[in-house]
Amino acid sequence: MSPTLKPTRPPHSKSRTHPTPVPDLHEIVIQTRAVAINPVDFAIQTVGTGLFPGLTFPRTLGMDLAGTIVEVGNAVTRFKAGDRVLAHPDVLKKTAAGAFQLFIVAQDNMASHFPNNTSFEEACVPPACLSVAACGLFQKDYLGLECPTVPPTPNGKILLVCGGSTSVGCNAIQLGVAAGYEVVTTCSPHNFEYVKKPGAGYAFDYSSPTAVEDILVVLKGKLCAGAVAIGNISPPGNGTAAAEACLDIVAKSQGAKFVALAMVYQGKMPEGVDGKFIIGSTLKDNELGAKIFEEFLPKALEAGSYLYAPEPLVVGQGLERIQEAFEVVKKGVSARKVVVSL
Numbered sequence: 540m541s542p543t544l545k546p547t548r549p550p551h552s553k554s555r556t557h558p559t560p561v562p563d564l565h566e567i568v569i570q571t572r573a574v575a576i577n578p579v580d581f582a583i584q585t586v587g588t589g590l591f592p593g594l595t596f597p598r599t600l601g602m603d604l605a606g607t608i609v610e611v612g613n614a615v616t617r618f619k620a621g622d623r624v625l626a627h628p629d630v631l632k633k634t635a636a637g638a639f640q641l642f643i644v645a646q647d648n649m650a651s652h653f654p655n656n657t658s659f660e661e662a663c664v665p666p667a668c669l670s671v672a673a674c675g676l677f678q679k680d681y682l683g684l685e686c687p688t689v690p691p692t693p694n695g696k697i698l699l700v701c702g703g704s705t706s707v708g709c710n711a712i713q714l715g716v717a718a719g720y721e722v723v724t725t726c727s728p729h730n731f732e733y734v735k736k737p738g739a740g741y742a743f744d745y746s747s748p749t750a751v752e753d754i755l756v757v758l759k760g761k762l763c764a765g766a767v768a769i770g771n772i773s774p775p776g777n778g779t780a781a782a783e784a785c786l787d788i789v790a791k792s793q794g795a796k797f798v799a800l801a802m803v804y805q806g807k808m809p810e811g812v813d814g815k816f817i818i819g820s821t822l823k824d825n826e827l828g829a830k831i832f833e834e835f836l837p838k839a840l841e842a843g844s845y846l847y848a849p850e851p852l853v854v855g856q857g858l859e860r861i862q863e864a865f866e867v868v869k870k871g872v873s874a875r876k877v878v879v880s881l
């Protein structure tokens with residue numbers, strides 16, 4: 540959310556009844572079993588059309604879910620009724636796609652099977668933040684990196700992920716590693732070990748006054764493929780600081796001079812460095828959606844090389860717990876994904 544956008548609506552949620560959605564040709568209808576919360580959910584709730592002009596209210600929110608398919612569209616070949624899937628539905632397009640309801644529609648290129656030994660609560664963790672990270676890393680008008688593979692092919696280059704313990708960050712680290720990069724990241728010291736699980740090679744404290752210099756020592760003599768900047772809008776974080784550090788490091792290192800920005804950054808760009816705000820759902824309309832959700836993720840989950848990270852923090856069961864779950868995220872989480880079981 541841009542710092543200039545002030546809440547215009549009091550947080551308010553209410554349950555409503557809809558007919559079960561009917562899938563279009565390339566859609567699947569999923570009975571939701573677990574959903575995860577993203578900061579943008581309550582941002583839409585409170586800022587309304589100031590954030591996404593054209594949205595209409597009342598609206599069903601929610602971008603992360605796992606559940607069981609109940610119906611598939613006529614052109615869907617990859618899924619059938621009864622399959623367990625995770626999905627990133629296009630909540631901004633239609634309210635039938637909002638994850639916070641019992642039956643939702645999702646595009647088939649934005650859903651993946653997951654292994655039988657995985658719970659719905661784990662499976663709902665990655666989808667939306669995986670999409671955000673993938674858009675920033677792989678789209679040609681962002682970092683344009685090679686796509687991830689199972690197993691990865693190391694290329695000797697470094698990828699900088701500022702904010703590795705965020706939900707977007709945990710996915711950016713894993714995608715970067717799967718695409719062959721060595722990942723350098725930032726987080727609080729208590730998460731240094733945690734960010735190594737998804738594959739970060741180096742972790743630095745973003746609040747250290749020497750963080751930028753310390754990271755530049757690691758980057759010396761190596762080629763940097765660019766960076767993804769992620770910082771939370773909720774306490775304890777400050778997204779602008781993450782963006783500034785990232786831009787500074789990229790400006791002073793060798794390699795690609797581009798930072799994919801998960802947050803709106805209104806500060807000055809260093810000379811010679813480009814940055815662009817990630818719109819985390821654009822992959823649904825290009826070939827990247829299928830590359831990630833169809834070709835890469837199911838294989839990586841099955842191989843155990845992709846983690847459901849950060850770890851789910853299940854705060855309750857039932858749609859009536861969603862508003863309460865928003866409050867947990869608003870207060871600030873550290874390397875946890877807030878989840879509600881349905």
Ligand SMILES: NC(=O)c1ccc[n+]([C@@H]2O[C@H](COP(=O)([O-])OP(=O)(O)OC[C@H]3O[C@@H](n4cnc5c(N)ncnc54)[C@H](OP(=O)(O)O)[C@@H]3O)[C@@H](O)[C@H]2O)c1
Nearest residue numbers: 702704705706707726727770771776777781801819873874
């Ligand atoms: N552009 C898009 O499409 C899109 C989509 C989703 C999210 N976002 C944005 O991405 C950001 C992260 O979202 P999220 O859901 O991934 O967040 P999250 O998981 O709720 O983030 C919490 C984490 O933020 C970290 N953090 C706070 N300040 C930081 C800083 N200055 N540098 C590095 N890390 C910092 C904290 O790390 P420690 O606990 O280790 O201190 C904490 O683990 C938000 O600004 C969100 O609005 C953008």
